[in-house]
Amino acid sequence: MQVVSELKATGLLALGTFGWTATIALARFGPGLLWETSNQVASWGAVALNVVAGFGWIVTFIRYLRAVDELERKIMLDALAVTLGVAWVAGFAYVVAHAADLVASELDVAALSVLMAVVFVGTIGVSKFRYR
Amino acid sequence: MRNHITARRAERGWTQADLARRAGVSRQTINAIETGKFDPSLPLAFRLAKLFEQRIEELFLDEC
Numbered sequence: 001m002q003v004v005s006e007l008k009a010t011g012l013l014a015l016g017t018f019g020w021t022a023t024i025a026l027a028r029f030g031p032g033l034l035w036e037t038s039n040q041v042a043s044w045g046a047v048a049l050n051v052v053a054g055f056g057w058i059v060t061f062i063r064y065l066r067a068v069d070e071l072e073r074k075i076m077l078d079a080l081a082v083t084l085g086v087a088w089v090a091g092f093a094y095v096v097a098h099a100a101d102l103v104a105s106e107l108d109v110a111a112l113s114v115l116m117a118v119v120f121v122g123t124i125g126v127s128k129f130r131y132r
Numbered sequence: 133m134r135n136h137i138t139a140r141r142a143e144r145g146w147t148q149a150d151l152a153r154r155a156g157v158s159r160q161t162i163n164a165i166e167t168g169k170f171d172p173s174l175p176l177a178f179r180l181a182k183l184f185e186q187r188i189e190e191l192f193l194d195e196c
Contacts, residue, residue: 069158069161070157070161070173070176071157071158071160071161071164071170072158072160074170130169131160131169131170132163
């Protein structure tokens with residue numbers, strides 16, 4: 001029973017992740033490729049779609065956490081905590097370094113997102129190895 | 133938390149996968165509980181005790 005529920009929740013999370021990523025691509029590359037850059041209605045529509053898909057992804061992720069096995073849930077929550085901590089520490093360190101003119105460029109949100117993704121996946125990998 | 137799950141499981145000839153299926157968790161969870169790396173939730177602890185027809189305090193040892 002739980003396996004089916006977990007599989008279903010995992011499938012929905014994968015679908016939600018793909019859908020959200022697709023709306024990011026639409027909002028990022030749509031203007032200019034799919035419609036004129038001057039068409040702000042279409043651009044705002046794509047951004048709104050991305051936000052709605054993002055909230056849907058959050059709900060899907062919460063449902064996934066509730067459906068999975070309790071050890072898996074602990075692994076996920078640990079990974080989320082480490083990721084949030086690293087993002088805060090690295091983000092604020094970069095901001096103060098930039099304010100002190102130690103680094104030239106401003107914080108790149110995309111780079112921070114990539115860092116968070118790497119830390120999240122890496123922490124899950126370490127935990128999976130620990131509890132194997 | 134120490135426990136007698138490995139011994140009780142061996143008495144019944146169950147593999148970790150067998151116990152995991154009966155308890156509705158993953159094999160990794162059973163392994164982590166047996167090796168003391170992970171403490172189960174109260175509902176899961178009761179489920180395991182019921183599967184082994186034991187009281188929860190007979191299966192899990194209080195280390196305090």
